[in-house]
Amino acid sequence: MQKILKTLMLGTSLTAVTGAAMAEGLVQQAGDSYYVAAQAQLMQKLSDQPNTRRAKNVILFVVDGLSVPTITASRIHEGQLRGVDGESNVLSFEALLPYTALSKTYTHDSQVADSAPTATALVSGVKSVNGTIGVTQAIKLENCASQKGAEVTTIFELAEQAGLSTGIVSTARITHATPAATYAKVAGRDWENNSNLPEEAVQNGCKDIAAQLIDWPAGDGFEVVMGGGRGNFMLESQADPEDETKMGARTDGRDLVAEWLAKGNDRVFAWNKEGFDAIDPAKSGKVFALFNRSHMQYEADRAKDAGGEPSLAEMSVKALDVLAKNEDGFLLMVEGGRVDHAHHAGNAARALTDTIAVAEAVKAVSEKVDLDETLIILTADHSHVFSIAGYPTRNNPILGIAGTADDNKPYTTLGYQNGPGAKVDAPRADLTGVDTTDIDFLQQALVPLGESETHAGDDVAIFAQGPWAHLFHGVVEQNLVYHVMDHATGLSTRAALAAAGK
Amino acid sequence: MDRRSFLAAMAAASLPLRAQAAPETLKFRDLYLRGRTLTERAIGLAGQEVQMIGYMAPPLKPEISFFVLTKLPMSTCPFCETEAQWPDDIVLALTDGPVDPVRYTDLIRATGTFEAGFETDAETGFLSFVRLRGTRFEKL
Numbered sequence: 001m002q003k004i005l006k007t008l009m010l011g012t013s014l015t016a017v018t019g020a021a022m023a024e025g026l027v028q029q030a031g032d033s034y035y036v037a038a039q040a041q042l043m044q045k046l047s048d049q050p051n052t053r054r055a056k057n058v059i060l061f062v063v064d065g066l067s068v069p070t071i072t073a074s075r076i077h078e079g080q081l082r083g084v085d086g087e088s089n090v091l092s093f094e095a096l097l098p099y100t101a102l103s104k105t106y107t108h109d110s111q112v113a114d115s116a117p118t119a120t121a122l123v124s125g126v127k128s129v130n131g132t133i134g135v136t137q138a139i140k141l142e143n144c145a146s147q148k149g150a151e152v153t154t155i156f157e158l159a160e161q162a163g164l165s166t167g168i169v170s171t172a173r174i175t176h177a178t179p180a181a182t183y184a185k186v187a188g189r190d191w192e193n194n195s196n197l198p199e200e201a202v203q204n205g206c207k208d209i210a211a212q213l214i215d216w217p218a219g220d221g222f223e224v225v226m227g228g229g230r231g232n233f234m235l236e237s238q239a240d241p242e243d244e245t246k247m248g249a250r251t252d253g254r255d256l257v258a259e260w261l262a263k264g265n266d267r268v269f270a271w272n273k274e275g276f277d278a279i280d281p282a283k284s285g286k287v288f289a290l291f292n293r294s295h296m297q298y299e300a301d302r303a304k305d306a307g308g309e310p311s312l313a314e315m316s317v318k319a320l321d322v323l324a325k326n327e328d329g330f331l332l333m334v335e336g337g338r339v340d341h342a343h344h345a346g347n348a349a350r351a352l353t354d355t356i357a358v359a360e361a362v363k364a365v366s367e368k369v370d371l372d373e374t375l376i377i378l379t380a381d382h383s384h385v386f387s388i389a390g391y392p393t394r395n396n397p398i399l400g401i402a403g404t405a406d407d408n409k410p411y412t413t414l415g416y417q418n419g420p421g422a423k424v425d426a427p428r429a430d431l432t433g434v435d436t437t438d439i440d441f442l443q444q445a446l447v448p449l450g451e452s453e454t455h456a457g458d459d460v461a462i463f464a465q466g467p468w469a470h471l472f473h474g475v476v477e478q479n480l481v482y483h484v485m486d487h488a489t490g491l492s493t494r495a496a497l498a499a500a501g502k
Numbered sequence: 503m504d505r506r507s508f509l510a511a512m513a514a515a516s517l518p519l520r521a522q523a524a525p526e527t528l529k530f531r532d533l534y535l536r537g538r539t540l541t542e543r544a545i546g547l548a549g550q551e552v553q554m555i556g557y558m559a560p561p562l563k564p565e566i567s568f569f570v571l572t573k574l575p576m577s578t579c580p581f582c583e584t585e586a587q588w589p590d591d592i593v594l595a596l597t598d599g600p601v602d603p604v605r606y607t608d609l610i611r612a613t614g615t616f617e618a619g620f621e622t623d624a625e626t627g628f629l630s631f632v633r634l635r636g637t638r639f640e641k642l
Contacts, residue, residue, distance in 0.1 A: 242537070243590070245620075245629060306537025306590075345574050420575040420607045429609075429642075440530065440573055450575060450607040 048098060055375040055467035055488035056329035059320075059365060060481070061093070062122060062178050063358050064115055065340030065351070066380035068461055069388050073348065073414060074355035076398040081356075087394060091356075092363035093378045097463035101472040103481070104459055105382045108137040112457040115340065116189040118381035118478060119181030123333070124152040125482035133177055133209070134185035142188040142198065144206035151185040155485055156331055160219025161495035165326035167222055167319045171296040171312055171354070172337025173229025175209040178381060179335055183222070184212040193232040194252040208232075214256045221263075223286050224319040224332070230271060230290035233257050240293045241271050242307040260288055273308030281321035289315075298338050298350045299357040300439050312336060312357045313364040320368055329489070334361060343384040344452040346419040346442040349399055351386070353439075371466050375488045379481060380460035385417035385453060399437040412436050414443050419453025421445035525551035525613055530573040530591055533632060538590075540618055544632075552616045554593060554634065555642070561603050562626065568596045571634070575607045594623075594630035595637040604641055612639040 029035050071091065079089025107117040110130045117128040124134065132139045134154065140146035156166050170179045175192040186209060191197050194208045207215070210232040213225070230240065233256035234248025250256070261267055266285030270276045279287055291309045296302075302309050310318070316334050323330035336358035342350035362378060369376070390402025392413045402413040410431045415421070422445035423429065435441065445453065462481065464472045468488035472480075486492050528547055535541050558569045559576035570576070571593040595612050604610060614634030622629050 304534055304536050308536075347574060422607075424605060424607075442574070448607070450605065 050470040051372065051467045053373065053467045054490060055373065057369065057374040058485050058489060059332045059334065059374065059376045060122065060485070061334050061336070061358065061362060061378035062119065063336040063339055063355065063378065063380050064172065064178055065343050065382060065384050065455070066355060066460065067383035067386055067456060067458065069386050070339060070351060070355055070384065071461065073388055073398050074352045077352045078356045078359065080398060085395065086398060091359040093359055093463050096362060096366045097376055097378055097465040099464045099469040099472045101462045102459040102475045103379055103462050103478045104475065105478050106457065112455050113382040114455065115177040115381045116181070119178040120152065121479035122379070122381070122481045123154045123156060123181050125479050126152060127479055131189050132187055133181050133189050135187065139187055144187055144201035144204040147185060147187050147206060154182055155482055155491060156182040157218040158491040158495040159331040162491055162498050163328045165223040165323040165330040167224030167323050167330065167332045169224065169315045169319050169333070170227035170335035170337045172227060172335060173232065173295055174213065174225055174227035174290065175229045175232045176337060178337060179227060179333065180209045182333055183216045184209045192229070193249040195249055210256055211254065214260050221286070224322050226287065226289040226315045226319060228290060228292040228294055228296040231293040233290065243293065246293055257288070271307060273310055276310045276318070279318060281318060284322060287322055295338060295341065298342060298354055300350050300353045311360070313361040316361045316365050317368060320365060343386055346416055346421040346445060346453050347440070348386065348414045348443050349439045349441065373467065375464065375466035375469060375485065377462065377464045377481060379462040383456035383458045383460055385456045387415055387417070388413055389415060397437055401431065401436060412443055416443055416445040416453050418447035418449045419445040420450050422448035424448045525553050528552040528554050528616065530554070530556060533591055538631060544618065547616045548618060550616060551613060552634070553611055553613045555609065555611050557606055557608070558604050558610055560606050561601060565600045567598070567600055568594060569601050569603065571595045571612050594628065594633045596633060596635050597637045609642040610639045611642055612637050614638070
């Protein structure tokens with residue numbers, strides 16, 4: 001059958017090539033460089049064949065806040081940084097993950113999502129309520145009592161039950177919404193350590209997110225956990241190893257790092273780059289690394305971190321090396337968590353550099369796995385009110401000036417519909433002589449929301465490659481991602497069989 | 503007077519002005535080499551008047567004689583923070599009188615005498631590492 005398919009495909013390609021050759025005689029633009037490049041792309045598409053094997057491994061990249069304009073601007077920026085044409089540049093995941101779809105990100109109760117229920121949608125297959133993690137639409141926000149009967153089973157729990165290895169990597173706090181959705185169930189996403197729990201949650205026995213990670217009952221627990229958020233695992237009496245002026249956050253007497261280490265002998269904990277570099281994946285059964293008290297640094301600031309931090313690509317590759325030792329396969333989530341934070345700050349430059357860091361991670365990971373047996377997905381949880389505007393000329397710096405507005409002041413190509421970059425009842429700032437390409441420059445915005453630029457409700461992209469990646473096409477619901485991962489791996493069935501002892 | 507003499511005369515005339523010229527500009531990114539290790543430039547500017555451009559974090563209380571200068575607006579994202587988390591590279595700007603605050607998204611230029619080293623404010627208990635003393639500021 002495979003041979004027949006190949007023959008058919010070859011026939012199609014030959015027909016296309018012959019047709020293209022004939023077209024050269026009739027179509028006047030057939031020799032145009034854009035025409036020729038698109039013909040080459042067509043040939044590439046014609047050679048794509050769906051992979052219907054069972055996925056042994058799944059790697060889910062979630063880029064927090066990766067709107068489509070963020071992808072476009074990052075693609076241009078990355079090219080311009082390398083001194084090549086930015087507009088026609090290609091980010092690694094655009095080339096490596098050719099199956100795409102648009103994802104509808106609305107939640108059970110909101111047109112515009114936050115990262116908590118969208119992460120639940122991705123890893124548990126249901127839409128839910130803004131501000132909640134690992135629970136269904138039956139939840140009442142910030143109400144612990146309503147969690148009973150509303151908690152979900154995540155695909156990471158199914159993977160553990162089925163005997164796969166599991167890992168989570170994030171540049172945000174590991175207790176932050178996206179990674180937390182793989183293991184935590186909370187009615188309030190801010191319940192990151194016990195001191196954040198409201199009285200009602202304490203009375204009704206709800207546990208904070210950090211404690212849920214350490215106490216996670218699925219299988220033998222995560223093999224790899226890497227990210228930020230050290231403070232949520234440390235006692236208020238413990239000084240942070242990277243900054244002696246800052247203390248841990250926990251008030252319940254639980255030193256969660258010590259508890260985790262006490263669970264076995266093949267475990268290694270790291271908090272800086274030196275410790276990270278010392279981890280030998282071949283000898284480490286489980287890795288727990290928390291590189292910052294709160295979020296890890298933006299990629300643009302990483303080199304200045306006191307303790308030193310690995311890049312997202314370095315973390316992803318090391319995670320892969322630990323997880324790939326399991327012959328039954330693995331499930332890994334990698335979150336580029338700070339694209340979102342830079343957008344909230346109205347700071348496009350850092351959002352773009354963090355996106356480029358994700359592209360580097362996808363490239364590094366793709367070089368190490370067999371795409372015939374590994375499903376790789378990259379998507380966002382939600383969009384941002386970020387746009388690429390004006391009519392800048394080709395090759396204009398993407399962080400530069402697009403033109404002059406009716407107020408005779410320059411305006412930038414990149415901007416925000418709302419956020420810190422807007423003035424309150426004051427004229428727009430004059431950007432004449434301002435270096436808008438500076439890493440700290442905040443793009444102008446229309447509506448003044450100083451606290452934070454907001455998420456947006458437009459669809460986000462899904463990119464995929466590997467077994468059953470072709471199921472991502474068209475406009476789909478965000479929670480389909482879980483269902484494709486489950487279909488590709490058969491995890492819900494395998495977990496049920498394992499639970500039944502079969 | 504030929505062109506060279508003219509330029510020399512202009513340079514000599516500008517000397518007194520240069521002594522009172524605008525203070526050195528110190529960017530946030532030029533504060534630290536890594537972690538809390540100051541750059542040579544920052545160390546060299548200790549005790550001198552500098553200008554820093556940034557944002558004024560919302561004052562801790564009214565009628566206070568200092569403010570916190572931040573690289574980016576001191577915003578707390580409702581979806582990413584459980585509490586106001588101070589960034590590492592803040593600058594304590596001490597003023598000679600009560601601060602008339604500006605909105606924390608307004609870019610300001612602060613001028614003051616640069617100093618570094620841990621110091622705890624006796625009144626507020628605020629611990630700082632990098633400070634501007636005698637700070638004046640203007641909205642940009």
